[in-house]
Amino acid sequence: MKEKKESALQETKNKSLKNRKFRELWNRPGYLIRRLHQIHLGLFAEECRDEDVTPVQFGMLSVLASGVEMDQLTLSTSVGVDRVSGADVIKRLERRGLLQRNRSEIDRRARVISITPQGVEFVENVRPKMARAQAKLVAPLTEAELAELERILKKLIEANNDASRAPLGVN
Amino acid sequence: MKEKKESALQETKNKSLKNRKFRELWNRPGYLIRRLHQIHLGLFAEECRDEDVTPVQFGMLSVLASGVEMDQLTLSTSVGVDRVSGADVIKRLERRGLLQRNRSEIDRRARVISITPQGVEFVENVRPKMARAQAKLVAPLTEAELAELERILKKLIEANNDASRAPLGVN
DNA sequence: ATAGTTTAAGCAGTATACTACGTTTTGCAA
DNA sequence: TTGCAAAACGTAGTATACTGCTTAAACTAT
Structure with missing residues (x-):
């Protein structure tokens, strides 16, 4: 099955x-x-198929894991998604009882998000699986290559941050 | 507006x-x-906002631009998306008259996809904008850094190809 | 020749990731 | 103080990107 066709990968590369x-x-x-x-999504899904969780969902929960509370927009931008996508993710995590959404007493427009005890436990269970997915992703690289990749990616993200439709830390 | 909050970017980095x-x-x-x-999606969307086209849509059309024909699965895997996502994209491009979907005479299960004259023209119009989006994305890098980034990304993709849920060139 | 497997698509469902528009609340300034 | 801009959120709509299930055609092996 894997050998059936000429590799489109190789083909594209040679051209x-x-x-x-x-x-x-x-x-x-x-x-x-x-x-x-x-590829990263695939690796993450494979590691976490028992928990049925995505990188963005885990990202949100791990931001909240220390017990900090914040409104939906702050939470969304802190994991690098826009307000609407973030609200969507939050809704699903709330449905699973991993976080809570409460109206703010100070600002009645805002919803204050906080993690639940089940959420904390969930993060602890999933964290090693997340780490394995990350490790598998970069396993083909040497230490030096990984360091260089991270440096270049960070450089690009910093320089282009405003170009993203969900810029991090500016709104 | 851009200065309102402490940069979450910087904050995350320092920690x-x-x-x-x-x-x-x-x-x-x-x-x-x-x-x-x-960020790339944002840059691409900005460059192509008049044409309302996405990287995957343009990828498909540029594969077909030379006049080659192929079934939906071959086309999908050649741009690195799965069969279902590909069919979705094809549907939208057909609706806009940029490509055609015909039943194959040889294999009556298959749909043969081919570009239309409007599609060819569209690709020629959009190609320089796509190139500008790519150029902007990597503009912060030196030539050497860009070469190294591409080398490392290709290495990771080749090594992890099977891990993707839409592996390229194997099915 | 036919029975069983594989393949190409279609359809339904879900998650991320946006834009655009509208509502309520807040806060600032005339 | 009122009046208006901005902020937080909600809703609707669209695009990518999957999984899982189903159908119909093609192939394969006995």
């Missing part, structure tokens, strides 16, 4: 040399990043 | 040193990749 910049998919940084993002 | 591997969002490669993916 890449003789073409103009960005002409082939394989030469588009955006394409490479999207593929790696999908 | 990162004194914590265990992967403990903080900022130290999770998967998180960095997701953020950069979002």
Whole structure:
């Protein structure tokens, strides 16, 4: 099954040399990043298939795990998603009893989000699985390559932060 | 507006040193990749806001642009999405008259996808905008850094290809 | 030849990730 | 103080990206 067709991977790679910049998919940084993002989602899902949790869901819970409380927008931006996506994730986590949504006494527009005891336990259970997914993702790299990758990714994110439709830490 | 709050970006970064591997969002490669993916989507959307097209849509059309025909699964895997997501994208591109879906004469289960003249024109119009989005994304990097980033991303994608839920070129 | 497997698609359901628009509350300034 | 801008949230709509189930056609092996 795995050998049935010629590898499109190899095919795309070989063509890449003789073409103009960005002409082939394989030469588009955006394409490479999207593929790696999908791979990470796959690895994470595989590690956490018993708990049925996603990277963004775990990201939110791990932000709240220390017991801090915050409104939906602050929570959303702190994990790098927009307000509406964040509210969606929060809704699902609330349904599973992993966090609470309460009206703020100070600002009656806001909803204050806090983790539940079940949420704390959940984070502790899932944390090693998350770490395994991260480790598998970067397992093919040497220490030096990993350090370089992280440095370059951080540089790109910092420089382009405003370009994202969910900029981190500015609204 | 941009200065209103303390930068969560900077905050997260500073905390990162004194914590265990992967403990903080900022130290999770998967998180960095997701953020950069979002940034690319934002840059692409900004460049192509007149044409209302996404990277995956453009990817499909640019694969077809030379006039080749293929079934939905082959097309989907060649741009790195699964069969169902691909069919969804194809449906929308067909609705806009940029490609055609015809039943195969040889295999009556299959739908043969081919680009239309409007599709070809569309690709030519959008290609420079796609290239600008790619260029902006990696603009903060030196030539050497870009080369290293691409090398590492390709290495990770090749090594982890099967881990993706839409592996490229194997089915 | 036919029975069983595989393959290409379709359909339903779910999660992330947005835009656009509307509502209520807050806060500032004339 | 009132009047208006901004903020927090909600709702609706759209696109990507899957899983799981089903149907119909094609293939394979006996």
